[in-house]
Amino acid sequence: MKSALPRLNMMKSSSSTKTNLNNNIPVMGAPKRLVSWSTIFVTCLTVLVFSILVKLGFWQLSRAEEKQAWQQELNERQNAEPLSFAQLIGLPIGARLTGYRLKVDVSPINTQIILLDNQVYQGTVGYLAYQAVQVKQGTPLLLVELGFVAGTMDRRQLPMVAPITSTQSLHGKLYQKSTNPLSEHLLAEPGNPLRVQNLNLTELGQLLQQEFAPAVLQPDRLLGNTLPRPWQPIPLGAQKHQGYALQWFSMAGAFLLLMLYLLIIKKKKTKKPN
Known part of the structure; x- marks a missing residue:
């Protein structure tokens, strides 16, 4: 037994024995991460952007449905009997009046012309011209x-428009200009013609010290007037919104395919031996 101890000590002290013992001992290190943080970030970013693009596409589709319903309502209003002026001013405040037809006899109160700035018709920049007329004494003006009149290169020179000068019977369509939340004030430049930046009937009434009916009449015809009167109650139709929806969905699909391609390339690179 004693003779075996020195032999065992010699085996432990030999370099070859130490090497074999060390090789047999497993090396304990940090566990290898299955998914890198960069992959997690890219995945989350892909899901977020893809979801936003798809949501925008569905929002455009909902807008298209709204425009289709609004167009159908406009068609029904156009085919209905015209309103009287008493019916017009008796409608609830804030009611959407665009598309109703109106039949009235009007008389001019003066020759003041109002020009709505920054209008475009068939690629030409100019103004929409308006005039306030009276339907009946003691009631709001209409x-x-x-019609549309082209502008000039010199903004200091305003176009001249022939006003209504006699009593006449008018038939036409009513409309209300949509308000721009970024710029809805009248911003009038005094004179005749009176140039304004927005058709704010409330502020126009305050400026002229008159009360106005809540909608504008676009007559089918005016005696002695040949100016074009463009009718565009819906700035963007349903087909435009459907086209925008297709663009958003296409962008979402293209973005998803691109990110998947990049993830596949990155995975292949990590699998390559060093």
Whole structure:
């Protein structure tokens, strides 16, 4: 037994024995991460952006449905019997009046022309001209659209528009200009013609010290007036919104395919031996 101890000590002290013992001992290190933080970030970013693009596409589709319903309502209003002026001013405040037809006899109160700035018709920049007329004494005035007139290169020179000068019977469509939340004030430049930046009937009434009916009349015809009167109650139709929806969905699909491609390339690179 004693003779075996020195032999065992010699085996432990030999370099070859130490090497074999060390090789047999497993090396304990940090566990290898299955998914890197960069992959998690890219995945989360892909899901977020893809979801936003798809949501925008569905929002455009919902807008298209709204425009289709609004167009159908406009068609029904166009085919209905015209309103009287008493019916017009008796409608609830804030009611959407665009598309109703109106039949009235009007008389001019003066020759003041109002020009709505920054209008475009068939690629030409200009103004929509208006004039305030009276239907009946003691009632609000009615703003009548005279038509589109082209502007000039010199903004100091305003176009001249022939006003309504006699009593006449008018038939036409009513409309309300949509308000721009970024710029809805009248911003009038005094004179005749009176140039304004927005058709704010409330502020126009305050400026002229008159009360106006809540909608503008676009007559089918005016005596002695040949100016074009463009009718565009819906700035963007349903087809436009459907086209925008297709663009958003296409962008979402293209973005998803691109990110999947990048993830596949990155995975292949990590699998390559060093």
